[in-house]
Amino acid sequence: xxxxxxxxxxxxxxxxxxxxxxxxxxxxxxxxxxxxxxxxxxxxxxxxxxxxxxxxxxxxxxxxxxxxxxxxxxxxxxxxxxxxxxxxxxxxxxxxxxxxxxxxxxxxxxxxxxxxxxxxxxxxxxxxxxxxxxxxxxxxxxxxxxxxxxxxxxxxxxxxxxxxxxxxxxxxx
Amino acid sequence: xxxxxxxxxxxxxxxxxxxxxxxxxxxxxxxxxxxxxxxxxxxxxxxxxxxxxxxxxxxxxxxxxxxxxxxxxxxxxxxxxxxxxxxxxxxxxxxxxxxxxxxxxxxxxxxxxxxxxxxxxxxxxxxxxxxxxxxxxxxxxxxxxxxxxxxxxxxxxxxxxxxxxxxxxxxxxxxxxxxxxxxxxxxxxxxxxxxxxxxxxxxxxxxxxxxxxxxxxxxxxxxxxxxxxxxxxxxxxxxxxxxxxxxxxxxxxxxxxxxxxxxxxxxxxxxxxxxxxxxxxxxxxxxxxxxxxxxxxxxxxxxxxxxxxxxxxxxxxxxxxxxxxxxxxxxxxxxxxxxxxxxxxxxxxxxxxxxxxxxxxxxxxxxxxxxxxxxxxxxxxxxxxxxxxxxxxxxxxxxxxxxxxxxxxxxxxxxxxxxxxxxxxxxxxxxxxxxxxxxxxxxxxxxxxxxxxxxxxxxxxxxxxxxxxxxxxxxxxxxxxxxxxxxxxxxxxxxxxxxxxxxxxxxxxxxxxxxxxxxxxxxxxxxxxxxxxxxxxxxxxxxxxxxxxxxxxxxxxxxxxxxxxxxxxxxxxxxxxxxxxxxxxxxxxxxxxxxxxxxxxxxxxxxxxxxxxxxxxxxxxxxxxxx
Amino acid sequence: xxxxxxxxxxxxxxxxxxxxxxxxxxxxxxxxxxxxxxxxxxxxxxxxxxxxxxxxxxxxxxxxxxxxxxxxxxxxxxxxxxxxxxxxxxxxxxxxxxxxxxxxxxxxxxxxxxxx
Numbered sequence: 020x021x022x023x024x025x026x027x028x029x030x031x032x033x034x035x036x037x038x039x040x041x042x043x044x045x046x047x048x049x050x051x052x053x054x055x056x057x058x059x060x061x062x063x064x065x066x067x068x069x070x071x072x073x074x075x076x077x078x079x080x081x082x083x084x085x086x087x088x089x090x091x092x093x094x095x096x097x098x099x100x101x102x103x104x105x106x107x108x109x110x111x112x113x114x115x116x117x118x119x120x121x122x123x124x125x126x127x128x129x130x131x132x133x134x135x136x137x138x139x140x141x142x143x144x145x146x147x148x149x150x151x152x153x154x155x156x157x158x159x160x161x162x163x164x165x166x167x168x169x170x171x172x173x174x175x176x177x178x179x180x181x182x183x184x185x186x187x188x189x190x191x192x
Numbered sequence: 193x194x195x196x197x198x199x200x201x202x203x204x205x206x207x208x209x210x211x212x213x214x215x216x217x218x219x220x221x222x223x224x225x226x227x228x229x230x231x232x233x234x235x236x237x238x239x240x241x242x243x244x245x246x247x248x249x250x251x252x253x254x255x256x257x258x259x260x261x262x263x264x265x266x267x268x269x270x271x272x273x274x275x276x277x278x279x280x281x282x283x284x285x286x287x288x289x290x291x292x293x294x295x296x297x298x299x300x301x302x303x304x305x306x307x308x309x310x311x312x313x314x315x316x317x318x319x320x321x322x323x324x325x326x327x328x329x330x331x332x333x334x335x336x337x338x339x340x341x342x343x344x345x346x347x348x349x350x351x352x353x354x355x356x357x358x359x360x361x362x363x364x365x366x367x368x369x370x371x372x373x374x375x376x377x378x379x380x381x382x383x384x385x386x387x388x389x390x391x392x393x394x395x396x397x398x399x400x401x402x403x404x405x406x407x408x409x410x411x412x413x414x415x416x417x418x419x420x421x422x423x424x425x426x427x428x429x430x431x432x433x434x435x436x437x438x439x440x441x442x443x444x445x446x447x448x449x450x451x452x453x454x455x456x457x458x459x460x461x462x463x464x465x466x467x468x469x470x471x472x473x474x475x476x477x478x479x480x481x482x483x484x485x486x487x488x489x490x491x492x493x494x495x496x497x498x499x500x501x502x503x504x505x506x507x508x509x510x511x512x513x514x515x516x517x518x519x520x521x522x523x524x525x526x527x528x529x530x531x532x533x534x535x536x537x538x539x540x541x542x543x544x545x546x547x548x549x550x551x552x553x554x555x556x557x558x559x560x561x562x563x564x565x566x567x568x569x570x571x572x573x574x575x576x577x578x579x580x581x582x583x584x585x586x587x588x589x590x591x592x593x594x595x596x597x598x599x600x601x602x603x604x605x606x607x608x609x610x611x612x613x614x615x616x617x618x619x620x621x622x623x624x625x626x627x628x629x630x631x632x633x634x635x636x637x638x639x640x641x642x643x644x645x646x647x648x649x650x651x652x653x654x655x656x657x658x659x660x661x662x663x664x665x666x667x668x669x670x671x672x673x674x675x676x677x678x679x680x681x682x683x684x685x686x687x688x689x690x691x692x693x694x695x696x697x698x699x700x701x702x703x704x705x706x707x708x709x710x711x712x713x714x715x716x717x718x719x720x721x722x723x724x725x726x727x728x729x730x731x732x733x734x735x736x737x738x739x740x741x742x743x744x745x746x747x748x749x750x751x752x753x754x755x756x757x758x759x760x761x762x763x764x765x766x767x768x769x770x771x772x773x774x775x776x777x778x779x780x781x782x783x784x785x786x787x788x789x790x791x792x793x794x795x796x797x798x799x800x801x802x803x804x805x806x807x808x809x810x811x812x813x814x815x816x817x818x819x
Numbered sequence: 820x821x822x823x824x825x826x827x828x829x830x831x832x833x834x835x836x837x838x839x840x841x842x843x844x845x846x847x848x849x850x851x852x853x854x855x856x857x858x859x860x861x862x863x864x865x866x867x868x869x870x871x872x873x874x875x876x877x878x879x880x881x882x883x884x885x886x887x888x889x890x891x892x893x894x895x896x897x898x899x900x901x902x903x904x905x906x907x908x909x910x911x912x913x914x915x916x917x918x919x920x921x922x923x924x925x926x927x928x929x930x931x932x933x934x935x
Contacts, residue, residue, distance in 0.1 A: 024522030031514050034562070035507055040569040041489045042503040047857055049574050052898040118867065144871050151896035153854035153868055427863050434858065463933070534933045544933060548926050556918040563905075563914045572910055576852050578860070578903025585918050694845070777865075 051151055051170040058084075058165040059149035066116050066124055066138035076137060077165055081188045082111035084159040085135070086147060088119045089127035091155045097174035098131050104180070105134035110188045114138040117147050117155055160187050198260050201248030202339035205289075208241045208296075209333060212326035219319040228315055232303060235318045238325060239300035242293045249289065249338055250280045259345045262286060262338040268351035268753060270724040278362040279352045284486055284502075285338035287365055291482075292328045294369045298377050299325055302402075309398065316384035324376050327509050335502045351724065351753030360420030368413030368440060372478040374406025375443060375471075378450070382471035383517060386524040391468065393531070396458035401812045403454055407447045408808040414440050415801040426759040426774040428694065428789035430797060433582045435490040438561045439481030442554050446474040449550040456540045459816070461531030463543070465521075468528065470547075472517040477554070479510050489565065539603065542596055549593045556585050591639060594682065597675050598646035601654035604668075619649045630691050630792075640686030647679040670811030677803025684796025693790035701782040704733075708790045710771065711735050715743075717782070725751040727760075730784065732773050734764065746775045746786070770794050840880045847886055848873055850903050851893065860903065 062073045085101060087094040105112050114135035116124045119142060128138075141147050150159070153172075160169040168187050171179060215234035218227065253276045258264040266279045266286070281290040299321045306314045332338075355361070381399045385391050417437070422430040431437065450470045456462040484490055487503030534540045560577040568574050602612055623642040632638050651672050658664050693708045704713030715731040727749040734741045746762035764771040769792045776785030845862070851872070853864035861869050861876075872893070879889050893901050905911050 024518045024525075027518050028515055031511070031518075035511050037562070037566050037569050038483070038487075038489065038507055039504070041565045042487055042500045042507075044489075044565075044568055049854070049898055049900045052573075052895060118871075144868075148871065148875060149896060151898075153897065425863075466929075466933075530933075536934055541934075544929060548922065548929060552918060552922040552925060555921050559914060559917050563911075567910065573899055575899045575905045575911065576901070576903050577905055577914070578850070578852070580850055580904030581914075584904075585915075589918070589922075 048172065051167075053151055053167050054170065056167055058159075058161050058167060059146065061139070061141075061146045061149070063139050063141055063146060066114075066121065066140045072137060072139050074165060076139075077113070077161070078111050079163045080111060081109075081163065082113055082161050083184070083188070084113045084115060084161060086115045086117050086141075086150070086152050086155055086157040086159075088117045088155055089123040090119065091117075093174045094156045095131075097156060097158075097176070098134075100175055100177070100180060101134040102132050105136075107190075109190060111136055115146065116140050116142075117152065118142060118144045158184075160184060197248045197251050197255065198257055198339050198341075201245045201252070202337070204241055204245035204248065205329065205333050205337075205339070208238060208245070208292075208329050209326070211238050211241060212322055212329060215322040216319060216326070219315065219322075231315060231318060231322070235299050235303040235322060239293075239296040242289075242296045242329075246280070246289055246293045249286060250277055253277060253280050256349075258347075258349050259341055260338070261340045261342045264342055264346050264349045266352050267349040268724065269348050270752070271349075271352055271357075272723060274362070275352055275357045278356075280338075281365055282352055282356045282361075283338075285332070285336040285340075287369075288328075288332050288336045288486075289338050290366065291369050291373065292325070292332055294366070294373045295321075295325050295328055295376060298370075298373055302377050302380075309395075310388070313384050313388055313395070316387050317381050320380035320383045321377065324380065324513075327512075331502075331505050331509070335499070335505055351751070354725070354749070354751040354754055354758050355424065357751075358420065358424060360416055360424065364413060364416040364420055367409050367416055371406050371408075371410025371413050372440075372443065372481070374402065374409060375447060375475040375478050377402050378406065378447075378471045379475035379513075379517070382468045383520055385468060386520045389527060391457070391464040391528050393458055393461045396454050396461075396464075396467065397815070400451070400454050400458055401815075403447060403451045404808045404812050407444070407451055408805045410440070410444050410447060411801055411805055411808070414444060415798050419798050422794075423761060423763055426761050426787070428692075428761075428772050428774075428787075428791060430794070433557075433560075433579050435561050436481075436485050438557050439484045442557055443474055443477040443481065445550050445554045445557075446470060446477055449547040449554075450474055452543045453547055456543050460540065462534060462540055464528035464530055465525045466547070468521060468525070470551075472514070472521060476510065476514045476517070477558075479506070479513060482506060483510055484561070490561070537603075539600075542600060542603065546593060546596055549589050549596075553586060553589045556589065557582070560585070587636070591643070594643035594647065594678075597678060598643065598650050600671070600675070601650045605654055605657065615650065615653055619645050622649065630687055633690055637686055637690040640682050640690075644679040644682040644686070647675055647682075651676055651679075666814050667816050669814060670807045670809075672807070673810055674804045674807025677800045677805075677807060679800070680796050680803055681800025684793050684798075684800055688791045688794035688797070691792045692794075694787070696776065696785060696787050698779060698783060698785045707788050709736055710741065710790070711738075712773070712786075712788060714784065714786070717784070720747075724753070725749045728775075728778075730762075730773075730775055730786075732762065732786070734771055742771075744771065744773045746773045748775045748778075765795060767795055767799070768793055843886060844877060844880055847876060847880075847889060851890075852901050852903055854897055854901060 058074065058077070060074055062071060064071050083104065101112070112135055114137070116138055119140075121140065121142075124138075124140075139146065144152075150157075151170075156174055158169075158171045158175055159167055161167050169184065171183070175184070211234050215231050215238070218231045252260055252263050253267050254273065256263075256267070256269055256276075258267075262283060262285045263279075266283045267276055271279065279286075281287045299318070302321060303318055306317065309317070378399060381395075381402070385395060414437075417440070418430045421432070422428065450467065453463045453467045453470060457464055457467045483503065483506040487506065488499065489503060532540075534544060536544075560581055563577055564575055602615070607615075619642070623638065623645045626645065627638045627641045630637075630641075654668075655665065655672065658668075695707050697705055697707075699705065699712075699714040701714055701716060704711050706712075711734070713733045713735070715733045718729050718731070720727040720729055727747045729745050729747045732744045732746065734744060742764045744762035744764050747760040748757050749760060750757045759774055761772055761774040763773075769790065772789040772791060774787040774789075776787055778784055848861040851861040853859045853861055853866055853869045855866035855868050856864045859869075861873055876889055879892070884892075890902060894906075899906050905914060907915055
């Protein structure tokens with residue numbers, strides 16, 4: 020067999036391997052470049068109270084930050100998980116209300132329960148742009164120094180909480 | 193009654209499978225005294241079997257048989273009849289069956305027209321086609337059966353995707369498949385040639401019309417797709433370097449290389465191995481394209497509903513095809529000794545250069561399309577490869593190619609140095625005048641104008657200086673038309689990009705605004721309730737210097753089956769300019785945002801492709817008489 | 820070159836300043852990918868995120884930022900995926916130089932085989 024043919028077959032086998040692997044990847048999921056970077060600087064109002072929040076509003080411990088909106092259908096699916104997580108006092112749970120209407124957002128929470136310690140009202144979407152949000156709901160985990168450790172796009176479920184989030188929250192079995 | 197049709201259709205698919213296996217028995221089952229007549233008959237029989245099966249599928253659509261899952265997902269009782277028919281090939285399963293029908297049709301033609309071929313060559317040729325047909329049909333029956341039943345029969349179907357309820361999208365897939373699948377004939381022939389003692393010139397001449405025919409269909413299919421995107425998507429664009437567009441463009445580039453290289457093989461017995469190798473790779477790219485579109489591996493406007501199982505099947509087919517093809521080639525390629533050597537400064541030398549450029553261009557597009565996937569699988573940072581990349585890498589490859597194309601008539605004429613210089617000066621002057629007429633905005637634009645002028649003037653010069661030599665003219669007609677078409681295409685692409693005007697504006701009813709040379713007035717808005725959609729139609733009056741020119745009617749449609757509205761652009765098209773109006777958003781009852789595009793000479797893009805196809809047809813008809 | 824042009828034009832006419840910004844804006848939004856409708860560029864997409872991003876880009880251009888700075892800003896937040904022109908870095912070296920290497924190798928082999 021000629022050298023070039025062997026080369027072509029090997030080259031093609033390589034490519035097939037990639038194509039095969041690619042079948043099981045989700046082409047739409049993009050990893051965040053902010054992992055390992057500090058949470059962006061912001062100054063926004065609270066959803067309910069007449070106070071403003073900035074980076075000092077975080078407690079110096081592991082925190083789950085959940086980006087949600089009342090108009091987001093998928094947020095419905097994960098809400099019960101967030102309520103359950105809010106009972107765990109080993110980490111903080113903060114919400115960012117994304118591009119919403121204050122009354123709609125408050126009403127949505129009143130009906131379903133409020134799992135968040137505080138809720139940052141990002142009506143303009145500026146903070147979320149700085150976070151690289153593009154698919155609500157999104158969930159982040161930051162550490163004691165506000166460094167972003169983790170980002171998940173889409174609703175969270177038990178598997179994601181147990182396998183991906185809990186280890187980062189310092190909660191190993 | 194209708195229910196039975198679905199079963200008949202499926203039964204015929206199984207019959208087709210058996211027919212293919214029967215076809216292969218003379219070849220692969222030795223010891224049985226089986227005549228090759230079985231192979232020949234089966235190769236012809238496959239087409240009517242699959243055609244009737246496909247007709248059954250169409251009947252189930254027209255008859256509204258929603259017990260079939262595929263029909264339920266792609267049709268609706270309110271769908272106009274013509275779209276009920278075309279819905280048969282709108283989705284993955286049906287279009288795959290169409291692929292099989294087209295494949296059986298090419299095999300049928302190959303069988304009929306190969307009677308005078310050397311016997312062993314013919315048998316291997318048709319047997320290879322038989323294997324391919326078997327593979328495709330197996331794929332349909334195993335993973336993509338359009339005759340699958342639903343668990344519960346819905347009252348009505350989910351309707352055909354509104355984007356597909358359109359003439360362009362009725363014709364575009366069949367034409368494209370004729371092209372893709374025609375290349376499987378070329379592939380099969382190349383494989384069969386590998387089993388002979390040599391690759392005879394006569395055989396290259398024999399396969400050449402088949403290459404040209406496939407190439408013509410591929411050109412037509414791609415042109416239709418581009419034309420459809422232009423008038424349907426509402427943004428005035430005609431090529432996006434979308435992965436699926438690339439998937440069709442790669443085989444097109446390779447088959448362009450092939451149709452040149454096979455000329456040399458047929459006339460002078462040169463480039464034998466290269467032509468065979470190209471034939472194998474060109475069809476492999478067709479199949480790779482199919483894989484990319486149907487596996488869900490890439491994001492694209494085009495992607496069918498994805499399923500890893502299907503992807504794996506096609507991937508295995510691809511592996512078998514390329515691997516098998518290359519193994520057969522490499523085991524036999526020593527036999528292919530060229531009859532002549534190549535000198536660089538000759539027609540054949542130019543073919544070599546043109547092939548190098550075209551194959552590199554193909555590789556480049558493949559690289560750009562697959563690179564994000566490679567990085568993703570390796571866990572590296574995901575990137576996007578889009579228009580800026582392709583423009584940066586593809587255009588520099590095309591420029592030397594255009595210069596070669598234009599030089600060919602001069603090379604053939606062997607004209608004196610003096611007349612060559614005169615021609616060049618004339619062309620330069622013409623290009624400069626033309627460029628200034630359109631006001632140059634970039635060096636690339638000038639290069640485009642120059643290339644087109646270079647090609648056209650050289651062709652005209654050769655034609656006019658050969659008017660007495662009818663035979664020479666006849667032999668070159670195909671080439672002249674095709675290359676002329678290329679030049680027209682370049683003019684269209686260059687001028688429409690350079691001189692386009694794109695503006696977004698807001699108009700009240702009764703208000704008008706001037707853009708470019710024309711005034712656009714939003715005269716009125718009207719509503720229309722059609723069978724399966726509701727529309728708002730705008731009446732936009734266009735005038736120039738207070739002279740009424742035309743009325744353009746862009747629409748915003750909401751199909752009953754869809755949540756988001758669709759925009760139908762209104763286009764006033766002339767050979768020298770398109771005025772294109774698209775509705776944006778409703779600001780209030782009498783106020784809309786509109787997008788207006790003024791695109792000079794954009795039609796040259798598709799007119800150019802028509803000339804290319806005409807050229808190809810001439811080449812098929814006017815076969816050169818060789819001694 | 821573009822920067823010099825902007826400054827000079829600004830000094831002489833505010834009209835041509837915004838015309839140049841308009842041109843930059845149009846070319847930028849065609850080079851950026853919509854993260855929501857990922858088979859469209861920002862110019863084509865009407866997704867809410869795209870609308871917000873376009874607004875932000877306009878603001879950044881008007882405040883004097885150039886194309887490079889805006890692209891960097893967005894890719895820091897959304898990764899290089901948002902850029903239709905892949906960055907020229909170590910990871911993408913094969914992408915950008917592959918075609919050149921390919922044509923050299925192919926020409927070498929074909930010339931050696933066929934041209935005497």
